[in-house]
Amino acid sequence: MTAAPRTDEEVPGWVRDLGLPGLADIHVHFMPDRVLRKVWAFFDGAEEYYGRPWPITYRTDERTRLATLRALGLRAVPALSYPHRPGMAEWLNDWSAGFARRVPDVVHCATLYPEPGAGDYVRRALAEGARLVKTHVQVGGFAPDDPLLDDAWAALAEAGTPVVMHAGSGPRPGAFTGPGPVRRLLEAHPGLVLVVAHLGMPEYHAFADLAEEFDRVHLDTTMVGTDFTEAFAPLPEGFRERLAGLREKVVLGSDFPNIPYPYAHQLEALARLDLGEEWLRAVLWDNGARLLGLPAR
Template sequence: MTVGPASDEDVRRWTASVGLDGLVDLHVHFLPKSVMDKVWAYFDRATEHYGTEWPVFYRTEEKERLETLRSLGVKRFAPLVYPHKPGMAEWLNSWAGDFADQVPDAVRTGTFFPEPSAASYVDAALRAGARCFKAHVQIGAYDPRDEQLAPVWGALADAGVPVVVHCGHGPLRGNFTGLQVFGEVLAKHPDLTAVLAHSAMPEFTAAFELMERYPRVHIDTTMVGVPFVAKMAPLPPDWTARLAGVADRVVLGTDFPNIPYSYATQLQAIAGWAADERLGEPFLRAVLHDTPAGLL
């Protein structure tokens, strides 16, 4: 089994060594500059929020961030957007559409918030070709079971379009975080193609239980298993054994550019899991390319 890339400069070589000509990343963030600046300002105060520093590794201009992804061999990515208040999601969807029109390797994405217009603007985004949505229960501080979102979850389920849902308790618990809450959404919309962001960190075991119950639920690798989060959210001892049972429903996600370490660090973690003989290079090819490409 090949080890992971030694550095970002080594990613392309390593990717080719496992039989891939590029990566597909389902969890990347590009946002309007005013919003991204506020996100970065929040991370500047990470010690207050998380009790640890969070230096954004790829804190560069948008053009350079795009060039960085391409230099890493990322062929396709989902630039996820998310609102933190009402009246913001429709504007973000418009921005994301314009971004995808200008960046051919980016898929068109969308988002939503529990508000009267949610069903209408999600329908408009789907009609415009959105191929991935983001729901951030923690930052949005909303209840995903809100009745205003029922038609949204239903429309996404009917369309078969994936929605990346940050609903786990990590890194900070919210009033409506936790898989018990989001599990109620899935009970009403069992055909929803939901991607549990960060593998629902730290509720890894509960995430696998939902995957057993709902065959269209996936997990992404975002920040999972990297040294930075090892103390906050250690992986369970049976992590790779459980992965083997859902190997075709795990997708690459990184949180680029807002991570406090290199892109290669995430790939090293994934390569470490693949060292389990039940996973191996077929798992790597599925996670890093085939499964996310299929969803998008």
């Protein structure tokens, strides 16, 4: 196999050598500028919160970030955002719809929060064309099985729209993080197409259990296996073998632009798992393309 990329400039050639049309990354963030600036300000203080610095590698303007992703080979650009308080989700959904109308290769995304009317605005977002949803249990400070979200989850399960959910307790636990609340959600809505962000770190095995048990549960690779993450949430013993068995359910994720290393390092980290070219092809394109509605290779 061609050596894994060490720089972003090496990524397109490596992807072509794998026989792939591009990358299907399901975990990319675009937000209103003032929201993104607040996110970056939070990461600027990460050493106090997380105990280690978290520099933003791609702290550039919107146009440059889009150009960077296209140059890397993304054939569709998710624009994930998430609220941290009531009354914010619907406004973010309106912005996301406008962003997708303005930029043709952007995936129309939506989000939600446990509040009255959540089901209504999720159904409206779906009717307007939303194809991907993001939730962040730790930042939002809510239980994924909150009854106020029942109607929204039912609508998403019926539509088959993928939901990228940060529910693991890394890099810092929250009141509602961990596999328990997610299991209860899936038992109530087994048809939900759920993508567990960061492979559920650090509860890797417990979230892999859910992916094995529920047909429509997937895991995304965001930040996993990188030198940065291995320092505080390393993949546990025996997990590499589980990832091999879950090949059809593991999806590329990056967390671009909010990552403390070059995008290429995420791909290098996946390659050094040494699970073979077919595993990489499934993870880098096939599985994400299926969820995002992109052509098969």
